Amino acid sequence: MWCNDVIQGAGLGLRSSFIEEIYNYEEKPNWFEVCPENWIRKQGYLRSLFEKIRSDFPIVCHGLSLSIGSPEDLDFKFLKELKDFLDYYEIEIYSEHLSFSKLNGKNTYDLLPLPFSIEVADYIVEKIKIVQDFLGRQIALENASTYLVLYKEMEETEFISYIVENSNCKLLLDINNVYVNSVNHNFNPYFFIDSLNPEWISYYHIAGHKKLKDDLLIDTHGENVSEEVFNLAEYTFYKLGSKPILLERDNNIPPYEELLKEYKKVKLLAEKYEKVH
Numbered sequence: 001m002w003c004n005d006v007i008q009g010a011g012l013g014l015r016s017s018f019i020e021e022i023y024n025y026e027e028k029p030n031w032f033e034v035c036p037e038n039w040i041r042k043q044g045y046l047r048s049l050f051e052k053i054r055s056d057f058p059i060v061c062h063g064l065s066l067s068i069g070s071p072e073d074l075d076f077k078f079l080k081e082l083k084d085f086l087d088y089y090e091i092e093i094y095s096e097h098l099s100f101s102k103l104n105g106k107n108t109y110d111l112l113p114l115p116f117s118i119e120v121a122d123y124i125v126e127k128i129k130i131v132q133d134f135l136g137r138q139i140a141l142e143n144a145s146t147y148l149v150l151y152k153e154m155e156e157t158e159f160i161s162y163i164v165e166n167s168n169c170k171l172l173l174d175i176n177n178v179y180v181n182s183v184n185h186n187f188n189p190y191f192f193i194d195s196l197n198p199e200w201i202s203y204y205h206i207a208g209h210k211k212l213k214d215d216l217l218i219d220t221h222g223e224n225v226s227e228e229v230f231n232l233a234e235y236t237f238y239k240l241g242s243k244p245i246l247l248e249r250d251n252n253i254p255p256y257e258e259l260l261k262e263y264k265k266v267k268l269l270a271e272k273y274e275k276v277h
């Protein structure tokens with residue numbers, strides 16, 4: 001198992017706002033996920049804190065700027081910086097998003113939805129192969145949360161399956177994103193989980209969302225995980241098996257002690273299924 005060799009149980013997205021507090025509490029995350037773009041150029045005190053965390057915990061990287069679905073070329077200058085960072089800190093796992101954020105040389109800093117077509121899937125497969133060759137690693141791509149469907153000649157799960165199987169990458173399954181999309185696009189999230197192959201999956205994400213309307217959820221990463229998403233996560237562990245799971249909290253971050261309580265709920269879920277499987 002690719003991911004279970006490096007990380008187990010539950011992890012937490014590392015933020016500089018609480019990095020100093022991690023050693024103050026007995027409860028510590030099993031591992032951390034970091035955004036490489038936030039750390040590659042960081043120097044001084046925060047860099048030394050990062051290095052301490054790296055020496056004490058398993059770390060995975062979750063990027064934001066690869067923009068694998070953009071029609072333009074990959075940014076090899078960035079990829080070289082990324083590879084140097086991953087190699088230097090011996091970070092084996094790098095994940096990104098199945099989306100795009102750059103167009104005509106401009107970065108929107110948003111994760112935009114892809115058209116679900118064979119043409120786009122083939123294009124992304126070739127790009128993934130180039131990235132994996134360059135980095136010397138199998139990468140994982142995350143199913144995106146979306147608010148509109150641009151174009152659809154296949155289901156999202158068929159799109160994911162085609163890409164994963166033809167590029168030999170992995171799927172980072174974001175359970176909250178499945179739930180958010182199921183409300184926004186009116187489908188059954190349990191059927192979505194049923195149609196995934198457990199062997200595709202590297203690890204899970206779980207996060208909070210905001211309800212704007214009955215049929216519109218926003219993937220904010222700024223609230224606690226909803227009961228509906230925890231229920232879907234239970235089903236995902238039951239159906240797809242025990243995998244490492246990461247609690248994402250990027251906005252409206254509560255005091256670290258409070259965040260640890262939310263983390264503990266995720267950890268208990270992971271531990272429950274670790275014993276079962």
Ligand SMILES: [Fe+2]
Nearest residue numbers: 142174205248
């Ligand atoms: Fe995510």
